[in-house]
Amino acid sequence: MSDSSTNQTPEVSIRQLRRTYGDAVALDSIDLDIQPGEVIAVLGASGCGKSTLLRLIGGLDQPTSGTIDIGGVRVNTPGFVMPAEKRPVNMVFQDYALWPHMTVNQIIRFGMRYRKIPKSDWAPRTKELLSLLELDGLGDRFPRQLSGGQQQRVAIARALATNPRLLLLDEPLSNLDSQLRLQMRDELAVILRQVGTTAMYVTHDLQEALTLGDRLIVMRHGKIEQMGTALDIFRRPATPWVAGLVGFSNRVQVEVERALDGRIQVRQGDRRLEISGDSNSVSSGDRMTMMMQPAALSLAEVDKCNSNCITAVVRDCHFEGLSWRLRCAAGDSLLTVHADRSVAPGEMVCIAVPPERARAYPSEAVAAA
Ligand code: ADP
Ligand code: MG
Numbered sequence: 001m002s003d004s005s006t007n008q009t010p011e012v013s014i015r016q017l018r019r020t021y022g023d024a025v026a027l028d029s030i031d032l033d034i035q036p037g038e039v040i041a042v043l044g045a046s047g048c049g050k051s052t053l054l055r056l057i058g059g060l061d062q063p064t065s066g067t068i069d070i071g072g073v074r075v076n077t078p079g080f081v082m083p084a085e086k087r088p089v090n091m092v093f094q095d096y097a098l099w100p101h102m103t104v105n106q107i108i109r110f111g112m113r114y115r116k117i118p119k120s121d122w123a124p125r126t127k128e129l130l131s132l133l134e135l136d137g138l139g140d141r142f143p144r145q146l147s148g149g150q151q152q153r154v155a156i157a158r159a160l161a162t163n164p165r166l167l168l169l170d171e172p173l174s175n176l177d178s179q180l181r182l183q184m185r186d187e188l189a190v191i192l193r194q195v196g197t198t199a200m201y202v203t204h205d206l207q208e209a210l211t212l213g214d215r216l217i218v219m220r221h222g223k224i225e226q227m228g229t230a231l232d233i234f235r236r237p238a239t240p241w242v243a244g245l246v247g248f249s250n251r252v253q254v255e256v257e258r259a260l261d262g263r264i265q266v267r268q269g270d271r272r273l274e275i276s277g278d279s280n281s282v283s284s285g286d287r288m289t290m291m292m293q294p295a296a297l298s299l300a301e302v303d304k305c306n307s308n309c310i311t312a313v314v315r316d317c318h319f320e321g322l323s324w325r326l327r328c329a330a331g332d333s334l335l336t337v338h339a340d341r342s343v344a345p346g347e348m349v350c351i352a353v354p355p356e357r358a359r360a361y362p363s364e365a366v367a368a369a
Contacts, residue, residue: 041213305350
């Protein structure tokens with residue numbers, strides 16, 4: 001697990017962060033550097049510690065041990081925790097937490113007054129933010145007079161108003177319906193890049209994390225399971241658990257024949273396949289489980305079926321609108337693959353496996369994941 005190395009001073013630097021509640025470990029062994037302007041998406045299932053991590057950085061909670069530096073300043077040491085309002089950080093939550101008795105303008109200005117931004121800046125800054133978040137003309141409305149999407153945009157404008165070094169967003173789109181959520185996701189990605197603020201975006205939604213994050217942190221049971229770019233996570237999951245998370249739902253048992261220079265040659269049934277991977281960590285004879293995303297597979301023409309294919313028998317075939325979804329038996333495995341034609345159950349097919357789109361993990365690690 002490596003962090004991207006640059007020469008810049010990280011905006012946020014976290015070392016060995018831990019938070020326990022009695023015997024329960026909510027967060028453990030967190031090491032993380034966030035570079036200035038970077039948007040980090042924190043992805044993981046409910047209860048894995050995402051909000052705990054954000055609350056510790058924001059100053060809403062105290063770590064059991066470990067350190068957090070923001071902008072080169074240590075915000076927690078033994079016996080000292082810098083209060084939330086002193087940190088150059090703002091948070092946006094799932095429930096927009098807008099004050100019902102204030103207008104949009106008043107809500108956005110509230111933080112500027114609090115953080116002692118000169119009064120002459122309030123009006124132009126408010127106007128600029130309303131425009132950035134496409135809220136022009138809504139400054140005099142109360143929250144109840146706005147749609148859910150508009151309310152969340154006000155919450156984001158309020159958080160940006162004081163030019164925080166770091167913006168923390170905890171599942172900010174979870175309360176929106178799916179159509180609006182998709183639209184806001186794309187808009188938010190543009191806004192965050194436009195503003196250039198360093199941000200941490202917590203979500204349990206894979207697509208949201210892939211769209212919004214320059215880098216992703218995948219969390220599980222309070223720990224970081226993998227850290228990397230969207231492509232790293234989606235194409236090169238480091239563990240079988242991450243592979244499962246990003247849709248590597250097809251599994252086939254294989255045996256390693258040879259491993260050299262990032263290429264692993266495996267035997268599956270009576271066929272030989274090559275896949276890319278860490279050839280140094282495997283040796284011939286190893287029993288591994290090859291995992292693949294259905295969308296990475298295709299049916300090969302039978303006369304071209306000579307390399308990197310799995311032979312299988314079609315079990316069933318369903319039309320899904322854009323394609324047909326086949327489930328095919330290969331040895332003990334049932335593989336899902338999409339095809340541009342209907343195939344009769346019982347027919348023999350060749351499933352092409354692009355070497356760079358399959359991953360192999362030790363079978364015992366897959367069973368334990
Ligand atoms: P996530 O945001 O990923 O859903 P959280 O960070 O909220 O997860 O919670 C991580 C773990 O810590 C969970 O198991 C949760 O039950 C536990 N936890 C969070 N806050 C408290 C608390 N105040 N007291 C006890 N346990 C807590
Ligand atoms: Mg949470």
